[in-house]
Amino acid sequence: MTEQINVPPLPSEPSRLVNFWRGLVYAMRSNPLTAFAMVLFLLFVIAALFGEAIAPYGPLTTSSNTLQPPSWAHPFGTDQLGRDVLSRTIVAARVDFGIALAAVGISFVLGLWLGAAAGYFGGWTDRIVGRMVDTIMAFPLFVLAMGIVAALGNTVWNIVYATAIINLPFYIRFARAEVNSRRDAGFVEAARLSGNSAARILSVHLIPNILPPMMVQVSLNLGWAILNAAGLSFIGLGVRPPTPEWGIMVSEGANYIFSGEWWVFFFPGFALVLAVFCFNLLGDGLRDMIDPKGRT
């Protein structure tokens, strides 16, 4: 005769998705600013994805209502060609976010691998990569970006490359330091002894470990990348009119300040501020989640 032991059922493990959701809600509650930034970010993403569909007017549609102040028909007013500033500001999100994402993506991937290799192998690899970083950092970065765009030619992709290059040192340094501090850790040693190749140790054991802190860097960096790209187009590099882009719109609107038509430069500029603000807040929020001690 067997006796049945009644074991109370273990509480079932919540699925990863639920866990993630709970973590997210917790983080948002503990820092309302992060929640605000998240909402803002979603709005920007919607504008970037569906901008043309949301915008009340075509971003390039001109009309005879030039330089109209903000009104119900044109909440952000119209510019010197009678184009709706609101529509142009919304559609511009795609260009600005696109440039920033592409640039940060390139420098993230390149910087991660270069930095990780330098940190893992040390020696000559480290010296060459380090020298490269020093050379880039020896320039005032915006000036270097200007020079690169001037040299490669005045196109949008060259703005992306220039922004990627000036961001590279931060990722390289970060990845190098993180990998370097782990290269002699037990799990890496174990992986090495079981005959894993350096490439495999880096990509399977080390890089996944340094991804979370790298993501904080990415978020903080995106804001900076947008600022740089907009700054370049503000001085007339890269994106050309009539493409709607925040930097260019501010620079075009600057001509109408002295006659009091403030809305032409103000709204696109403010969208730029909000975008950068949003990324900076998200970065701070992410860091608080990942590394609560790192708060400054």
Add this chain to the structure above:
Amino acid sequence: MIAMIAKRFASAIPSLIGVIIVTFVISHTLPGDPAAYFAGPSATAESIAETRARLGLDQPLPIQFLTYVGDLVQGDMGRSFNSGQPVLTDLARRLPASFELTLYALVFAIVVAVPLGLWAAVNPGSWIDHLCRGTVTAAAAFPSFFTALVLIFVFYYKLGWAPSPIGRLAIYFPIPPSVTGFLTIDAVLAGDLATARAALGQLILPAISLGLFALAPLARMTRASMIGVLGSDFITTARAEGLPRRTVLWTYGFRNALLPVVNILGMIFSFLLGANVLIEQVFGWPGIGSYAVEAVLTSDYAAIQGFVVMMAVLYILLNLGVDILNMIVDPRVRYDD
């Protein structure tokens, strides 16, 4: 000490070589043919080839590089297409304007950011701390060119407090004899207070727009380093000894917390020199930044090259200066490797 400074100096040389190589590569991939430009609009293929030979542009790249380095050592950066002047003359003439602007911006940033950071550090978690964090994050999000335009609109167009935001000095003021190249200081030295005030007035808006950019890193650094110092053992000891709060905070805390702040000033100065380019463009400031923008937009080959080299050299020297200052101020700092 001197040996250490010399060592630190030597360690800057590879960066310098890297900078010169990068600049050479950048300038030699610039679009546009300088030979065609120099030969003039009515040039034939023959005269272009002749100009190219005269400029040494038909030589292989390594030879061109050696010539370039040789010229650079003698201080010859070539001639600007736009102004027709030697680039070095142009840059030297415009540098004081940029320096004056950047220094005022830096002073503004230090005066605002350091007390803010300290205040926040002394009361962590309080409303003042949140205010500091909020202000600083917001200030970091403002592109300097946008801030500049907003300030111009409000203080010049609406309120009429600021002078016309064009250039360093309105034309009806006499330019003081150049001693330092800083108009405000030169005017005071010449005893012309009206001009000094006018020059200062022209400086305020651009300096604030530029300085706001540097607030965030400075305030954050000050706060973090002060919090770090206040949490350390010697502060606890000082408190336990019953030293007055002021002595603990200022003599023990502040002086130690300041070291990392001084350390990042070099980086911030570079930030500002870069951002200068945009501000000078907005305010019609006759500095090297607006010179560079014009050069980039018109493919003025020698001018861009000269500008980038000069900026990089300045930046390297600046960092060197900061490091040396650090070694003198804090005997614990050593650059061993």
